Amino acid sequence: MKDKLYINETKEHFDVLVVGSGITGGWAAKEFCERGYKTLIIERGRVVEHRKDYIGEGKGPWQFANRMKVDNLLVEEQYRIQKQCYAFNDATKHFFGNDRDLPYSTETGTDFSWIRANQLGGKSLLWHRQSYRYSDFDFNANKADGHGIDWPIRYKDLAPWYSKVEKHAGISGSPEQLEQLPDGEFLPPFEMTSPEKQLKASIEKHYPERTLIMGRTAHLTKPSEFHLSQGRGQCMARDECQKGCSFGGYFSSQSSTLPAAAKTGNLHIAPNSVVHSLIYDEKSNRVKGVRVIDNDTLKTREYFARVVFLCASTLGSTQILLNSKTKTFPNGLANSSGVLGHYLMDHNYNAVIRGEFEGFEDEYYSGRRPSGIMVPNFQYRPDKYSKKYLRGYAFGGGSSRSNWQSSGWSDGIGAEFKNRLTQAGPWHMTLYAQGEMLPRYENSVSLHPTKTDKWGIPQLHINCKWSENEILMMQDAAETGKEMLLKAGLKNVHASVTTDTKAPGLAIHEVGTARMGADAKQSVLNAYNQSHDIPNLFVTDGASFCSSAVANPSLTFMALTVRAVDYCAKEMNAKRI
Amino acid sequence: MTAKQQQPGVKNHKRRDFIRQLTLALGSATAAGLVAGNGLSVALAYSAEPGIKDKTGLIFTRAQLTLLAKVCDTILPRTDTPSGSELDCHGFADHQLFHCFEQKQQKQCCDILDTISRQSRHTYRQEFARLPQQEQRALLLDIESTSGFTLEDKTQFKFLKALIVFGYFTSEAGATQALNYQAVPGGFRGSIPYDENSKAWGSLSYY
Numbered sequence: 001m002k003d004k005l006y007i008n009e010t011k012e013h014f015d016v017l018v019v020g021s022g023i024t025g026g027w028a029a030k031e032f033c034e035r036g037y038k039t040l041i042i043e044r045g046r047v048v049e050h051r052k053d054y055i056g057e058g059k060g061p062w063q064f065a066n067r068m069k070v071d072n073l074l075v076e077e078q079y080r081i082q083k084q085c086y087a088f089n090d091a092t093k094h095f096f097g098n099d100r101d102l103p104y105s106t107e108t109g110t111d112f113s114w115i116r117a118n119q120l121g122g123k124s125l126l127w128h129r130q131s132y133r134y135s136d137f138d139f140n141a142n143k144a145d146g147h148g149i150d151w152p153i154r155y156k157d158l159a160p161w162y163s164k165v166e167k168h169a170g171i172s173g174s175p176e177q178l179e180q181l182p183d184g185e186f187l188p189p190f191e192m193t194s195p196e197k198q199l200k201a202s203i204e205k206h207y208p209e210r211t212l213i214m215g216r217t218a219h220l221t222k223p224s225e226f227h228l229s230q231g232r233g234q235c236m237a238r239d240e241c242q243k244g245c246s247f248g249g250y251f252s253s254q255s256s257t258l259p260a261a262a263k264t265g266n267l268h269i270a271p272n273s274v275v276h277s278l279i280y281d282e283k284s285n286r287v288k289g290v291r292v293i294d295n296d297t298l299k300t301r302e303y304f305a306r307v308v309f310l311c312a313s314t315l316g317s318t319q320i321l322l323n324s325k326t327k328t329f330p331n332g333l334a335n336s337s338g339v340l341g342h343y344l345m346d347h348n349y350n351a352v353i354r355g356e357f358e359g360f361e362d363e364y365y366s367g368r369r370p371s372g373i374m375v376p377n378f379q380y381r382p383d384k385y386s387k388k389y390l391r392g393y394a395f396g397g398g399s400s401r402s403n404w405q406s407s408g409w410s411d412g413i414g415a416e417f418k419n420r421l422t423q424a425g426p427w428h429m430t431l432y433a434q435g436e437m438l439p440r441y442e443n444s445v446s447l448h449p450t451k452t453d454k455w456g457i458p459q460l461h462i463n464c465k466w467s468e469n470e471i472l473m474m475q476d477a478a479e480t481g482k483e484m485l486l487k488a489g490l491k492n493v494h495a496s497v498t499t500d501t502k503a504p505g506l507a508i509h510e511v512g513t514a515r516m517g518a519d520a521k522q523s524v525l526n527a528y529n530q531s532h533d534i535p536n537l538f539v540t541d542g543a544s545f546c547s548s549a550v551a552n553p554s555l556t557f558m559a560l561t562v563r564a565v566d567y568c569a570k571e572m573n574a575k576r577i
Numbered sequence: 578m579t580a581k582q583q584q585p586g587v588k589n590h591k592r593r594d595f596i597r598q599l600t601l602a603l604g605s606a607t608a609a610g611l612v613a614g615n616g617l618s619v620a621l622a623y624s625a626e627p628g629i630k631d632k633t634g635l636i637f638t639r640a641q642l643t644l645l646a647k648v649c650d651t652i653l654p655r656t657d658t659p660s661g662s663e664l665d666c667h668g669f670a671d672h673q674l675f676h677c678f679e680q681k682q683q684k685q686c687c688d689i690l691d692t693i694s695r696q697s698r699h700t701y702r703q704e705f706a707r708l709p710q711q712e713q714r715a716l717l718l719d720i721e722s723t724s725g726f727t728l729e730d731k732t733q734f735k736f737l738k739a740l741i742v743f744g745y746f747t748s749e750a751g752a753t754q755a756l757n758y759q760a761v762p763g764g765f766r767g768s769i770p771y772d773e774n775s776k777a778w779g780s781l782s783y784y
Contacts, residue, residue: 058760061747061784067669068747068784069677089784191767221764237765239782364771367762368782403777404756408742409735413717418653421742422755424777 006047007040007268014040014268014305015572017290019275019320022122023554024541024561025311026257027165031565032309033266037572040303041267044274044295044312045119048095050254054244056091064090084506085115087126087242095125095242105448107463113505114315114462120271122313123508124252126242129218129370130396131171132551133162133182133559137380141436142547144382145390148343148439151546152518152527155182161559161566168260169251169558170227172235172371173216180380181551187221189214190369195357195399195427202488203375210378210484215396217371218251218555230259237367250370270303272296274455277324278308278333278537287333287537293455307536307568307577311561314344314542315445318513319460321524321539322447334514334531340524343515344443344464345548347507348393348435350474350499353481355490357399357427364401364424372398375431375484377550389472393435394550395481401427429490433477437504437548438469445513464504471499509553511545529564536577540564634671636683641690642667647706648693649741651713658755661741669744670737682736689733693717696725743784752779 015037018028025041032039047053061067068089075083082088082096097116106112117123136155142148159182166185174189192200192214200212219235220227232248232255241250248255261267272295279288279302289304310317318341324333332340379385379392386392402425412420443465447458478495485493504510517523520532525544531537540561542553549556571577634642649661649670661667674683693716697705701712708716720726720734745751752758756779 060749060752060758060760060780062749062752066673066676067743069673071676072678073676086783190765193767196767234764237762238760362771363768364775365765365767366769367759367765368778368780369765369767370782401777403781404742404746405781408739408746411721413652413714413721415654415656418656418658421746422658422776423773424771424775 005262005267005269007270009301010268010270010303012038012268014038014303016040016307016309017042017303017305018309018311019290020044020122020310020312020316020541021120021253021258021269022117022311022313022541023124023127023253024557025122025309026124026253026261027558027561028309028311028540028565029267030257030261031562032569033261033264035565035569036264036266037569038266039261039268040305041269042273042275042290042292042303043120043122043269043271045122045271046295047269047271048120048125048244048254050248050259051244051246054246055094056243057240057246058243059091066090081113082115084113085126085508087128091240092126092242095119095244101454103451103453104460104462105451107461110463110465111503112462112464113503114460114510115505115508120269121253121258125244125254127252127508127554128552129241129250129554130374130552131166131169131173131184131216131218131555133184134158134549134551134556135180135182135380137180138547138549138551140381141391141549142439145385147390148547149515149517149519149522152516152523157527158556158559158563161563162555164562165555165558167226169218169256170220170223170232171216171555172219172221174214176211176213176376178211178213178376180378181376184216184555186216187219187223190217190219190221190371192373193365193399193427194360194363195429196373198357199399199429199485199488199490200373203484206487207378207484209384210375212373212375215371215374219370220249230256232256235370237369239368239370241370273301273303274457275312275320276300276455276457277320279304280324280326280329280333280534282326282328285328285534287534293457295455298455307572308538309561309564309568310537310539310543311541314510314513314545315460315462317539317541317543318445319447319457321514322445323458329533334524334533334537336533337521337523339441339515339522341446341513342441342444343439343512343546344445344462344510345437345439345512345545346464346504347509347548347550347552348437348466348470348474348499349432349507350435350466350470350502351433351477351481351495351497353395353431353433353478353485353493353495355429355482355485355493357429357490360427369398372396380550386473386476388476389469390438391436391469391473392550393433393473393477395431395477396434397429397431399427399429401425429485431481431485433474433481434507434550434552435470435473435477436550438467439512439515439547440467443504443512466499466504474499509542509548511542511548511553514539514543515546516544517546528567529560530568535571538564538568634668635675637671637687637690640694641687642671644690644694644705645670647713648690648717648737651710651717652738652741653745654710659750661745664745664748664750666741666744666748669748670740673740673744685733686737686740689720689730689737692726692730692733693720700725746779747784755779 143150235249375395645667653661
């Protein structure tokens with residue numbers, strides 16, 4: 001089957017083209033393949049095989065040329081933007097895009113850090129794996145305060161699809177009965193440390209409407225028979241996930257959706273295929289296929305199908321639509337509304353609070369927990385909003401004992417100093433604010449009028465910045481987080497705000513630019529992620545979001561995708577597509 | 578010094594020239610990709626070599642390297658685990674500065690070594706390497722307490738010291754013998770006992 005899995009030139013007419021193989025593309029392909037549709041994934045990057053291509057996995061720092069740091073020269077020439085990602089190092093760099101080959105421009109006075117992962121599996125190999133359901137307070141937020149348009153769906157529309165993807169992917173977490181953060185189908189949660197339990201007790205005592213829970217994450221803490229049958233195993237708590245995980249301990253396209261899709265015999269993958277634009281038929285008002293430029297040879301080829309699913313990442317999908325100009329759609333395909341490219345959002349991760357616990361010297365932890373704690377958003381509806389800004393934020397974070405990485409900077413020379421470095425130091429707690437970013441028309445992407453990349457595709461021009469609302473929110477988050485740690489008895493509590501130094505993009509939660517909506521005049525997609533204008537065109541990644549909400553978006557990418565496939569399959573059966 | 582001993586430095590200079598030439602021919606992304614992708618970068622991976630003390634460094638002169646080896650052993654002396662220079666922290670620092678740090682940082686490391694050397698001759702009328710251990714330690718403590726040294730000296734020294742510590746605990750012996758190393762923990766437990774005889778984890782998520 002393997003020789004048929006990867007294809008290049010073909011005359012075959014497929015049922016479905018799925019552009020992209022990351023979190024959404026993997027799910028779209030699996031769902032179509034399992035329904036019997038002949039599916040072609042079009043992936044712009046190279047093939048990454050599960051296990052075989054995890055070349056950084058399982059190595060100690062001494063096994064790398066520069067002890068996990070990346071050579072200056074290489075960073076300077078190829079990774080100036082990607083290096084800003086916390087997970088970028090010598091063991092993971094091959095899963096990040098090459099900035100030299102992937103240029104984009106930004107509007108004067110703005111900046112945007114666009115993190116790329118152009119290979120089979122996309123960012124599903126690199127993601128942080130936190131997995132949360134959105135609630136009706138999220139879906140209702142735009143309508144309630146008038147910023148952005150209303151989501152055309154509510155929680156009940158998505159709930160069964162959340163359940164479906166959670167069972168397959170494997171999400172660990174604790175049921176909490178919180179109205180702003182619905183429970184899911186959970187595997188057991190990771191354990192908290194004692195200091196974290198103390199902070200939880202203190203927060204719940206001092207703030208009756210707040211709590212602290214274990215982060216929900218796509219790791220197999222206790223794999224089911226079903227997960228084991230997929231060839232996945234229990235998470236080993238290495239927390240080196242972005243190198244790739246041969247245990248299949250976390251959800252990725254490689255560990256989970258692609259094998260399921262391949263098992264059906266209906267999956268084909270065209271790697272190294274950079275989509276230039278969609279092929280549109282004016283007469284039938286349908287997309288017919290895609291124009292592709294070979295990643296390596298720069299030769300062009302085309303693929304054809306009955307349906308096209310864009311799952312190329314938020315900005316990737318929008319760039320393809322913008323570059324698909326036709327007579328009917330001179331400003332980008334499926335853009336009769338004119339909002340394509342607008343309402344770009346990222347998450348506002350711009351306040352960090354750190355403090356030191358006293359005590360617990362006789363306790364440590366074992367293993368490296370690939371997750372943290374979470375203080376769910378407690379300003380989740382207008383009557384709970386701060387008076388200074390709209391919407392809310394959550395805190396992620398965790399505790400650990402300090403080690404040589406910090407004590408190496410302390411004073412001391414000689415045996416006593418050396419001995420101190422081998423000991424676990426004081427317990428620290430860190431909280432990171434994860435705030436909502438308002439949808440604003442001005443935050444947008446467009447095609448650069450003259451600059452192109454090496455495939456001849458116009459570069460994306462990004463115009464995005466934090467607004468006053470985001471800045472005020474983070475100032476408040478810093479104060480609030482500080483107060484919470486002080487009330488729990490922590491010492492040396494410091495907070496910092498980074499809205500003035502950190503550009504949007506680095507949360508790697510970019511969403512919006514091809515939003516859903518009930519009104520075709522104000523939105524690109526309908527409630528099923530289907531283009532209002534062109535019935536056989538769907539966009540199911542983050543581009544479809546109407547608001548950023550507060551929680552991490554990936555689980556919602558998955559749920560929206562499987563729901564859209566279900567709808568599309570029914571429309572195909574009814575011959576409407 | 579023999580030609581053979583000079584090799585690492587020469588090879589690395591050649592590497593940069595090689596990349597520059599390739600860049601002209603192919604465009605820099607391709608060139609650097611080629612270099613990163615073939616065996617060359619692996620061949621240049623830093624590993625401890627006995628006798629490195631006698632070599633000229635990529636950043637440091639032979640004299641600076643000899644001095645740095647003693648500084649490493651003063652900061653991290655031999656106890657029940659190897660000393661700094663026994664794990665080649667001086668050679669590591671030279672290699673790491675060359676590959677991962679800016680010229681400014683490379684220069685400040687050279688500067689503080691020269692300052693130590695000068696101050697040793699001035700105060701103790703002796704090369705640092707020849708001082709009794711106690712006096713070596715006293716001199717480095719003086720830098721940290723800025724007695725007879727400037728705040729800038731201290732800042733430069735702290736940077737070099739942290740680099741040496743990094744080199745020590747990311748070496749195989751440092752990570753696995755001086756500390757506890759769990760390559761595959763098997764799961765996470767939020768609370769285990771810890772006492773003064775326990776060691777910190779040497780296996781970390783991020784370095």
